[in-house]
Amino acid sequence: MKPAAILAAAMTASLMFAYPAPATSDDDATTTREAQQEASQKADAVSGGPTLRSTGAATADLSAALAERGPLSARGSTAVVPTTVPSITSPTSSSVATDTVAVSATSTAATVRFSLRGGDALDVPVLDGIATANLPTWGLGGSSALSAFDCADAVCNATGAQVDFTVTNSPIAFTAPTNLGTVGTSFVARVDNTGGTVKFSWPTGPAGRVSAAPYQASVSTASLRNGTWQLTAVQCTPNGTVCEGPETTVSVRVHNTLAPRITRIAPGRFSPNGDRSRDKTKVTYRLESTQTVAMRVLNRNGVVLRGPVRLGAHRAGTHSWTYDGRRQDRRFLSNGNYTVQIDTTGVVSGTTVRGKAQALVVVDRTKPTGTRVASTGTVFPIKDRYRDSTLLRVRVSEQLANLTARVHDSRGRLVRSLNAGPRAAGLRGVTWNGRTGSGKVVPAGTYTFRFTMADRAGNRATTVRARVAVSPKRLVRKIGSRTLTPKASLIGAIIGDCSEVTYPARSSWPGSFSYLSNYYACYDPYDADLLALTRHTVTLPRATRYGAIRVDAYGGRSLADYPDVAAVLYESRSGSYPYGFDLSPTVGWHRGPTRPAESLVNGNRQFRWVAGTTNGNFYDMRWFKVTYSYFVLS
Numbered sequence: 001m002k003p004a005a006i007l008a009a010a011m012t013a014s015l016m017f018a019y020p021a022p023a024t025s026d027d028d029a030t031t032t033r034e035a036q037q038e039a040s041q042k043a044d045a046v047s048g049g050p051t052l053r054s055t056g057a058a059t060a061d062l063s064a065a066l067a068e069r070g071p072l073s074a075r076g077s078t079a080v081v082p083t084t085v086p087s088i089t090s091p092t093s094s095s096v097a098t099d100t101v102a103v104s105a106t107s108t109a110a111t112v113r114f115s116l117r118g119g120d121a122l123d124v125p126v127l128d129g130i131a132t133a134n135l136p137t138w139g140l141g142g143s144s145a146l147s148a149f150d151c152a153d154a155v156c157n158a159t160g161a162q163v164d165f166t167v168t169n170s171p172i173a174f175t176a177p178t179n180l181g182t183v184g185t186s187f188v189a190r191v192d193n194t195g196g197t198v199k200f201s202w203p204t205g206p207a208g209r210v211s212a213a214p215y216q217a218s219v220s221t222a223s224l225r226n227g228t229w230q231l232t233a234v235q236c237t238p239n240g241t242v243c244e245g246p247e248t249t250v251s252v253r254v255h256n257t258l259a260p261r262i263t264r265i266a267p268g269r270f271s272p273n274g275d276r277s278r279d280k281t282k283v284t285y286r287l288e289s290t291q292t293v294a295m296r297v298l299n300r301n302g303v304v305l306r307g308p309v310r311l312g313a314h315r316a317g318t319h320s321w322t323y324d325g326r327r328q329d330r331r332f333l334s335n336g337n338y339t340v341q342i343d344t345t346g347v348v349s350g351t352t353v354r355g356k357a358q359a360l361v362v363v364d365r366t367k368p369t370g371t372r373v374a375s376t377g378t379v380f381p382i383k384d385r386y387r388d389s390t391l392l393r394v395r396v397s398e399q400l401a402n403l404t405a406r407v408h409d410s411r412g413r414l415v416r417s418l419n420a421g422p423r424a425a426g427l428r429g430v431t432w433n434g435r436t437g438s439g440k441v442v443p444a445g446t447y448t449f450r451f452t453m454a455d456r457a458g459n460r461a462t463t464v465r466a467r468v469a470v471s472p473k474r475l476v477r478k479i480g481s482r483t484l485t486p487k488a489s490l491i492g493a494i495i496g497d498c499s500e501v502t503y504p505a506r507s508s509w510p511g512s513f514s515y516l517s518n519y520y521a522c523y524d525p526y527d528a529d530l531l532a533l534t535r536h537t538v539t540l541p542r543a544t545r546y547g548a549i550r551v552d553a554y555g556g557r558s559l560a561d562y563p564d565v566a567a568v569l570y571e572s573r574s575g576s577y578p579y580g581f582d583l584s585p586t587v588g589w590h591r592g593p594t595r596p597a598e599s600l601v602n603g604n605r606q607f608r609w610v611a612g613t614t615n616g617n618f619y620d621m622r623w624f625k626v627t628y629s630y631f632v633l634s
Contacts, residue, residue, distance in 0.1 A: 082109045082150040082157045086131070091146065091165040097137050099169055099194050101146070104132040105161065109150035113160075117145055118242030123154065138196025139237030140167040141244040170194045172235055174250040176216070180228070182253045183221060184351030189231060190216035191248065197236040199243055202229060209240065221256040229254050255348045258355025260293075261286045262342060263318070269362040271457040272325020272332045278458025281361060283340055284320045291344035291355065295321050298339045305333065308343065325363060333363045364457035369397040372427070373451065375468040381434030381441045382474035386545060386631065392418070393429035394451045394463055401456045405430045407449045407468070415442055434470045444472040473633040475544060481627040482538050485511030486611070489624060492535035494612075498522035499532040501612075505558070505620035512623075514558055515566060518616040533612030535571075538626045540605045546597035547629030551609055554625070556587025558618035566619035568592060571608040572599050583619065597628060 086107035091097060103114050112131035115121040118139060124131040137144065144167045149160035176190040177183055189200055189208070193215045200207040200219055208217035219231065228251055235245030264284040272279050283295070293314055296307035305327045311319075323340065325333050337360060344355040372395040379390040392405045403420040416437055420430040432449075435441050448465045487503055488511055495501055500519040505512035515532040522529060540546065549570075557564040562585075569580035570592075578599075583590045601607050607626065613619045 080152065081155050082152050084108050084150045085157065085159055086112045086148045086150050086161055088146065088148050088161045088163045089130075090132075091163060093164055095165040097144075097165060097167050099137060100134045101137050101165065101167070102132070102134055103146055103148075104130060105148045106130050107148075107150050109152055109157075111151045111154075113149045113151050113156050115147050116140065118237040118239070120239060123151060136195055136238065137167045137169055138194065139235055139240075139242050139245045141169065141246070142167065169235065169245050171246045172198070172215075172233060172248050174231075174233065174248055177250060177252055180251050180253060182255055182349055184348035184353050185222065185256045186218055186220045186351055187252075187349060188216055189219045189233070189250075190214065191233045193233075193235060196238050196245060197240040198233050199236055199240065201232050201234075207231060209236075211238065211240070221254045224254050224256065226255055226257055226259070228252070256351075256353055258291055258344050258346055258353055259288055260291065260342050260344045260355045260357045262340065262357045262359040265340060265359050265361050267456075267458070268360070269364055269457045270325060271365050271455075271459045272363065273365045273459070274332075275458075275460065277454065277460055280322050280324050282320055282322050283342075283359070284318060285342050285357065286318050287314055287316050287344065289316050289346055290314070291346040293319070294343045295323075296341045296343065297323065297333075297361075298341060300337060300339075302339075304328075305338070307341075323361075332365070335363055335365055337362055362457070364455065364459065367459045367461040368400060368453045368455045369461060370394040370451050370453055370463035371397075373449075373463045373466040375432075375449070375466065378469040378471050379432065379434040380471050380473055380475075380633070382472075384475040386475045386633075389431045389433040390468060391429045392432055392449050392451075392466075392468065393427060395427045396423060396425055396453060398425050398455055399423070400425075400428075400453050401458075402454045403428060403430070404452050405432070405449050406452065407432060407447050409442070409447055410445060415447065432468070442470055444470050446470075471633075475631040476634040477547065477629060477631050478541075478543075479627070479629050480541060481625060483623055483625045484536070484538060485623060486513040486534060486536065486621050487511040489536035489538060490534055491537050491608070494531050494533040494535075496525070496529035496531040498525045498529040499614075501532050501534060505555075505622065509620070509622045512555075513621050515611075515613045515617070515619045515621065516558070517614050517618065519618075527614070530614045530616065531612065532614065533610050535608065535610050536624060537606050537608045540597075540601060540607060540628055541630060542605065542632075543630035544633050545631040546601050547631065548594050549597040549600055549607055549626065549628040550594040551592040552625040552627070553583055553590045553592065553611065553621060554588065554623040555583055555590070555619060555621040557585040558620050562618065564613070564617035564619050566611065566613040566617065566621070568609055568611045568624075570595060570600055571610065573602045577610070587620075589625075594627075597630075 086105040088105045090104040107126050111123045113123050124133045147162045149156040172191050172193040197211040198215045199209045207219045210217045230249050232249045234243045234247035236243035262285045270278045270281045293311040294308035341358045376391040380387045400423045403423045405418040407416040418430045450465045451463045454460050498518045498520050500516045502514045505514040517530050517532045566583040569577040579595050581592045
């Protein structure tokens, strides 16, 4: 505890001791009187004994007290409180009472007051020394107590007599409703009962009470859900304070609300705008019994914009209502979310019950938009795997239920209709292969196309037109080759410190190279010092597409007595060397692998390769022959 809190607590305790609270109970008053008496005794001891007041003083005190109390006639009888106690003669501890109990007591007083727990007291005159009466036992059960007090003019001794006896009252039973009967929003509950008060209750709380015959009450089911419930009736004392008497229960089937269901709204998103495309929506609902139906349409704030549209009484089953999207004033709804509500009424066990169901519907009257209408390029419809089709594209503003492209010729005639189906918002398209719907190639020329769109609510829109060209050309495959000397195709070299590349390799081989690895016989050289490589290139003819490419090399070992070898590596567009082949010592042509040209020919139509040797090999190279296939439009 913080110091300030400790200090505050200490101060509070000191104040409590310094200023005791005034007495507020009998015990406090008694304590005060005892303290005053003790103080008086101490004063007497000091003065030699108590001092008697004069008769005049006592009279004055009594007169003042009576004046403060008021006239005796205003406060009731002046009878003296009896000091006697009656003797109960009936019932006895072995008595068993049903509905009523005969009570009697002998007494010397004028009257005897009898009372049972939870009941009103009954004052009975004493005749010939005995008082007798009958008291109701309704609402009591099991062991009960009878109390008796001597009284005079309604003033009774606080001390009385008591006897315990047993109460077994007559059972009670429901006469309405019948067990497992169906009830609506309210019904009459009735029990066969001999007397007292009857209280009705549900498991959830009180349901009503009745204090006189016929014991029946109107019971509400408003707090209950549909289903089977137990209603309990219990007998209570006439004033309803004690309820230990017989009880009974009955089960009832509560049907206080109807349960219509909206099973479907289709379309759930519609566009009431008069264009006959999803202008209306169909509300399908199901009833479990015959009911009178009314429909309403509410906005998101719960304001009714249409209805009630009274559809009359429908039997149990599935029904529908077609909504045209109009307000009560016949104007179309604006864009937004709305609630369709079905309200029903019916009769169950003579009471009117109601039901309600709701479902969401969306009104969307905004047309979709399409921009950036274009094709990806000229289409060459001849099937040769070169641009046999083109993509007709458009950027759409929202999710579509359908997207269709229509292609027209120069005279405006429809050539092809291409349905792309549902599409999400964004850049979307459909493929056209330059053919009609029957598969026939269209004549070469310029065509136009545009898109028609329908969103999920049925709003329709058409884009602007765009052009697409159709060419009659097709790809023709051709074969070409180039034979080059190493010197003529050279574009670079990598020569280690211990190696050399010389030319011509032989006097009869103009433009040839000799690759001499470790020509200077270095001791313990690095790998890089042993390299003797040259880099070469060739430019290919212009083409629409390149097919395959191969390099062959003519060469052989430099020294006849040594089995020296070399290698050729293909260079990719990215600068790597994915393919290659070895050249044997034999002098002659060495065939390389044929590989796809797509990854080997760069954007400048150049193909590159390297040739050479390492690890002390000497090799002569005379020619390179590059063979390739390519495609041109014709």
